[in-house]
Amino acid sequence: MIELDRLTKTYGARASVSDVSFTVEKGVFCAIVGSSGSGKSTTLRMINRLIEPSAGSIRINGENIATLPVEGLRRRIGYAIQSVGLFPHWDVADNIATVPRLLKWPEERVQQRVDELLAMLQLDPAMGGKFPHQLSGGQQQRIGVARALAADPEVLLMDEPFGALDPITREALRAELSRIHRSTGKTILFVTHDIDEALQLADVIALLRDGKLVQFGPPIELLTQPADDFVRDFMGGGTLGLKLLALRQVGERVSPEPVPGEPIAPETTLAEALSQMVLRRTSRLPVRGTTGGANGSIGLSDLIG
Amino acid sequence: MMPRHRVLFVLILAAIAGCALGGFVSEAPNRLVSGHSIMLWQAGPSVSLWLTIWAAALLLLSFVPGRRSPAVAALIIGAGTLLLLIFDAGHTAAALMASAPSAARVSLGWAFWASGFCLAMIVIDALQRLRAGHLLSLAVVLILIAAIAVFAVLGTFDALSLAREYAARHAEFAKELGRHCMLVAIAVVLAVAIGAPLGLYVARQPGRSTGIFGALNLLQTIPSVALFGLLIAPLSALGIGGIGAVPAIIALVLYSLLPVVRNTEAGISGVDPGVIDAARGMGLTPTQILWRIELPLGMPVFLAGLRIVTVQAIGLTIVAALIGAGGLGSFVFQGIGQYAIDLVLLGALPTIALALAADFILALLAAFFERSPHD
Numbered sequence: 001m002i003e004l005d006r007l008t009k010t011y012g013a014r015a016s017v018s019d020v021s022f023t024v025e026k027g028v029f030c031a032i033v034g035s036s037g038s039g040k041s042t043t044l045r046m047i048n049r050l051i052e053p054s055a056g057s058i059r060i061n062g063e064n065i066a067t068l069p070v071e072g073l074r075r076r077i078g079y080a081i082q083s084v085g086l087f088p089h090w091d092v093a094d095n096i097a098t099v100p101r102l103l104k105w106p107e108e109r110v111q112q113r114v115d116e117l118l119a120m121l122q123l124d125p126a127m128g129g130k131f132p133h134q135l136s137g138g139q140q141q142r143i144g145v146a147r148a149l150a151a152d153p154e155v156l157l158m159d160e161p162f163g164a165l166d167p168i169t170r171e172a173l174r175a176e177l178s179r180i181h182r183s184t185g186k187t188i189l190f191v192t193h194d195i196d197e198a199l200q201l202a203d204v205i206a207l208l209r210d211g212k213l214v215q216f217g218p219p220i221e222l223l224t225q226p227a228d229d230f231v232r233d234f235m236g237g238g239t240l241g242l243k244l245l246a247l248r249q250v251g252e253r254v255s256p257e258p259v260p261g262e263p264i265a266p267e268t269t270l271a272e273a274l275s276q277m278v279l280r281r282t283s284r285l286p287v288r289g290t291t292g293g294a295n296g297s298i299g300l301s302d303l304i305g
Numbered sequence: 306m307m308p309r310h311r312v313l314f315v316l317i318l319a320a321i322a323g324c325a326l327g328g329f330v331s332e333a334p335n336r337l338v339s340g341h342s343i344m345l346w347q348a349g350p351s352v353s354l355w356l357t358i359w360a361a362a363l364l365l366l367s368f369v370p371g372r373r374s375p376a377v378a379a380l381i382i383g384a385g386t387l388l389l390l391i392f393d394a395g396h397t398a399a400a401l402m403a404s405a406p407s408a409a410r411v412s413l414g415w416a417f418w419a420s421g422f423c424l425a426m427i428v429i430d431a432l433q434r435l436r437a438g439h440l441l442s443l444a445v446v447l448i449l450i451a452a453i454a455v456f457a458v459l460g461t462f463d464a465l466s467l468a469r470e471y472a473a474r475h476a477e478f479a480k481e482l483g484r485h486c487m488l489v490a491i492a493v494v495l496a497v498a499i500g501a502p503l504g505l506y507v508a509r510q511p512g513r514s515t516g517i518f519g520a521l522n523l524l525q526t527i528p529s530v531a532l533f534g535l536l537i538a539p540l541s542a543l544g545i546g547g548i549g550a551v552p553a554i555i556a557l558v559l560y561s562l563l564p565v566v567r568n569t570e571a572g573i574s575g576v577d578p579g580v581i582d583a584a585r586g587m588g589l590t591p592t593q594i595l596w597r598i599e600l601p602l603g604m605p606v607f608l609a610g611l612r613i614v615t616v617q618a619i620g621l622t623i624v625a626a627l628i629g630a631g632g633l634g635s636f637v638f639q640g641i642g643q644y645a646i647d648l649v650l651l652g653a654l655p656t657i658a659l660a661l662a663a664d665f666i667l668a669l670l671a672a673f674f675e676r677s678p679h680d
Binding site: 048050070071072073074075079081082083084085086087088089098099102144147148157 | 577578579580581582583584585586587588589590593597598601602
């Protein structure tokens, strides 16, 4: 559990972050969202004390982090950034092993952990001997994520980790991160300016504007009950309804009456179902039955809910 | 018809022109007067004939199309011709001295230096065209040095004035060579010991850089003779003595500081800020970041600075002889004083060789650091 309590950071007279308080429960994926200069990165970097707050405090599992030795704290927290920052003179295995070696794990366990992580991120075990400049941008960021996870940290901080990647690689890595979050149950704080990325990944969203927390809550809440016009605009303005559809799955709205045609999967999002209806020029789509059950269908009116 | 390899073509023409315009060796009745030139074609048929044949081969080679084979041929023939030229110089001197009084001197002439330089450039050009790595270049240089050493041991050069200057002073030569190397080594070690921490400080406090670099730049603009002279008065006042090794080393260190500080600073500041951010975020201590990240990544730039400083110090140490610090410069200034050019060369040639050797070794080291993360 991470508690931010009236967190403030000022540079001279200008407040980069002012009076931000929210709590992220254990195992929750929290996206910190805002436009450039909203203080989202500063907020994140105060959690591993790369920046010291001017006022306020942060507690991890009840412990005030200001009282902990700073390097020890950082070694307990995974950290991945947009520029990746792999050490160019170390091979991939040594890069991943950075924190375990700082924590003086026995070498055998370090090697075992490196192999585990390469497998977890679906990377070729032979990649361990390669150097960062030999890898593509997507591979480098996978290694960056593996390195952040290496010492099995309680918390993972990610600062726009996929911001510099092409859309296809970014999508693949988001899916990867989502899977890792589900399988490891880590608490993740993820900074992004991309609201779609936040909607796709996060359990809760902290929306910042000019250093202040505007709204904090589950994605659906920000979509359906935006605190003000800024939130509404940031969440998508006119396309807000479509983003809402993207959060729900066909399986929740399926009705038993069968219709002919190629069935869609029940995990399909409502947004994709709507897209299919437009493409197929129909107001009702067949839906494949769950595990052996009979096929059902979903109609245009079901989307509205 | 146009030559295929213009560099080779121009170099060999320049070598031939050098041989036509100046004497191959010059013969003088004693070491202090200037002698009369003996042209290459006057040096005896065996000398001129073979050199002509080899030069013609190189000239023809510049018209041969292709990349690799002509370069290999130019490398072998160029190196061979260079050795032949050096051998012939000694051989010609021996032939002349056989019939001359023992006070007579035979010195190397313009034709020798010009064509020798052009042939060395032909070898270097061929190595570059072959994209030779450091190992092949090193092998070629070592073979050339070994061949010249064999000539020297066999007495090929004994009749040359340069060799006779050496023979008259070989104990002194070994002492001054050792002293020269020692002065350079102490100065470079001190410059690194002072300059590297200073460079690190400047990298950490960019605000302070203007003043420090300003002062170091100013030092560089003082002419070396003037700096050696300027140190005499204050050091005498301190009781250290204004002449000898100490002021020489101080001056050499002062000159060496700027490149060391600048390259240390550039090496450290050149490390990708994302790498440093990641290192801090993962919990490396500032000391660990310095030793494991910043220093290894900044090393190639630092070594480039060390290379500049070492080569510069080897040359500057010549001037240090003026204030009684010794070193190879003492031969140079004795030679100038006596108007004995071969004595000047006895000091100057080993200095050039030292500078080239230091440059090559440090380039090799830098290449090792550049390449190691890629293997």
